[in-house]
Amino acid sequence: MGAVAVLLETAGGTVRSTSLPALTAARQLAQHHGGQVVALVLGGGAAAADAARYADRVWSYDSPALATPLAETWAPVLAGAVKKLGASALVASATSTGKDVLPRAAALLEAGMATDITAVRGPKTFRRPTFAGNALTDIEVLTPLVVASVRQTEFPPATAAAAPGPVEAQDAGPVDALGAELVGLHATKSVRPELTEAQVVVSGGRGMKSGENFKVLEQLTDLLGGALGASRAAADAGMVPNDLQVGQTGKVVAPKLYIAVAISGAIQHLAGMKGSKVIVAINKDAEAPIFQVADYGLVGNWETVIPALTAEIKKVKGG
């Protein structure tokens, strides 16, 4: 049995917090495989030292050509690392980068892949949601090598070890992007916590009617130190940027508290938030499906309920 390689994404000289759940899954998998957890850092520079706090070893491919995550360049490096390590598994968080790169690496390795795993059940068996979360499916990977992307909300972030592992510089060799190039990233600026990591998420739906009306949700969100989300309907209508979308095709969140405002509760939205610990639904339609998954439901217009809720929370928190 071999090592478990884990792709870590980095930013500004540190490991991205979104990669920490993958380290936890890698550690669980390593217990089944009996090998080390080896972090793979591509184009990360100084972040390799940070990665060493979480892994038994770090392989750092510090080439400027790998500084941006292109599937065309990253997948062969990952596949090369796995082969050179003789690793028995490759994992990464199911971020947009992980989802883009890992299957391509799996093809290069001719390895079976499990997407978006929620539990490690054996050396090659995993649980994962299918049918928009309406079926929990256990799958077994049949190839000698296992590739898995990790649902971030289902594994706690890894904590740093007392003694960091060694960092070993690796040579990626010639890097060929196949002519593909990243032109730019139009990032959504936010001072709030990452949607996928926030303890509290306040989401608005079609019933918010306009982007301007989301301001009232922002006040509640900031009071609770949470992240702002939205249903597909609200994102489609242009009320908020697309990357705020929670659902089967957006982000999957599992905060301690999820407040759904003016969201009807389509299956595809529920798939992205059903794992929340406590769900509050506020909707003027008492028959809205969102109430079927809500722990606490309040029937009413957001126009009156949200300002009152914000005021009440201020009152009790201040008291």
Next chain:
Amino acid sequence: MKILVSCKRVPNPEQKLKFSGAAVDLSAASWQVNPFDEYAVETALRLTEKGKGGERAGEVVLISIGPKEVAQQMRGLLAMGADRGLLVGGDDAALDPDQVARVLRAVVAAEKPDLVVLGKQSVDGDSNQVGQLLAGYLGWPQATFLASIVLAADGKSATVTREVDAGVEEKKIPLPAVVTVDLRIIGKKAVRNAALAGPEAEWEDNQRYASLKGIMAAKKKEIREVTAASLGVTASPVVKTIHQEPPPPRKAGVKVASVEELVAKLRTEAKVL
């Protein structure tokens, strides 16, 4: 411009999922085209059009894997405007993403498309793998989760925007390439072939419905049935489903009468405030 589009059928996602033993039971499912595959067909059609309702230049070829009944779903996509179809016989419920990608690779070798367009994931398996696997097998550039695509006038490259966690990423890829599409690709101005349509070109929001004329025309369009073996594909599965169960039900919630009651319960009962 020849574009290959993969499509599969999925059980209606609005229907309650049935279980039989430790497996999902689809014996009574009503089938439809995977929504993201409809978006892929719409994308491919727009890339062969001068604008909404304008002339077409190019060919859109559908590929699906499944039993003969899948021809019914393919016929609907031909009615939207796709030109012809290829149906590879197989048990679609038992296929894994790797087998699908290997069949597609063989079809690409035979059809030699300029571009392969896929939905980013199916809404039953939710694997989100096939496009990336195919690009990996072909050694072609890939662009996943597209919100928009513009084909260059010389037909040699595409500039796309992709839905990523942090916002929107812009990427340029040479053709031939594999792309997978996300929800936003069916916006009015999300798709354009610069050789055919200017920046002012726009389409209706959402994927088109089949017109009566389209439905009549689709009856005469070819759906060629082939076997994986005839394509030279003998891939065995790389993953196996061993157990399926419904998620644990959430305990029944309560309706509260007022904001005060809600806040009190969140503090004292749920302890999340």
